[in-house]
Amino acid sequence: MCKKITIFMTVLVTLLLAACHKTDDQTKDIHISVAASLVPVMNEIIEAYEKEVPINIHLNSGGSGTLKKQISQGAEVGLFFSADEKYVDQLIEEGLILANKKDSTISNTLVLIKSEDAPTISTLTDLTKQSFTLAIGDVSTVPVGEYAKESFVNLNLWEELNDSLIYAKDVTAVKTYVERGEVDYGVIYQTDALTLTQASVVLPLPQDSYEPIVYSLAPIEGYKNQKECEAFMDFILSSTGKNILKSYGFDINE
Secondary structure (H helix, E strand, C coil): CHHHHHHHHHHHHHHHHHHHHHHHHHHHEEEEEEEEHHHHHHHHHHHHHHHHHHHEEEEEEEEHHHHHHHHHHHCCCCCEEEHHHHHHHHHHHHHHCCCCCCCCEEEECCEEEEEECCCHHHHHHHHHHHHCCEEEEECCCCHHHHHHHHHHCCCCCCHHHHHHEEEEEEEHHHHHHCCCCCCCEEEEEHHHHHCCCEEEEEEEEHHHHCCCEEEEEECCCCCHHHHHHHHHHHHHHHHHHHHHHCCCCCECCC
């Protein structure tokens, strides 16, 4: 009798282990590329989604222009979340994204921040009246830098500020430079300003001085787990996902 029980338990344990192994095998991996300004909020959205769905989501971040270039060159990415709609549009032109699968309902604004030791100013024009350093994103690949340049050009400040500029690889780097006191001022998104610890917001950049900051989200055609990526995109745009985005200061245009 004891021998039969032992055999039965051995078979049962084997079946349970096999079932667990099968479940692990069914857990798929997806890779997504997101603008640096989206990393904190996307980490929370990913955590919420992985609690509901057996999937492993791998996040790659950086300047939107750099991420777009990686995708164009064949990077294994299933979802692209850009801080500038134009990079998604370029991938549509390249046939890597279908136009009807793009979403552009999330937006942001710009603010000027300062390090703890930098003097407080009341207007952007005050920046031209002192010696200082100002960090912005690389104007060729980083949307926050492109928007900042557009704003300063339209405010007739670009030429006067040009010699004081420090260019960063993404908005996170701008924020880090200012918080460490390596530069005096920086231009970042208002969503990034919510988590400042060693810097403070000086003032917002006039919203009529730059084009609306529209984020764009879209799945990449031909990715091996494209359906899973599209399902995750649906979650981002669900009421749960949008509420998380709003909690981080993003605007939802519906």
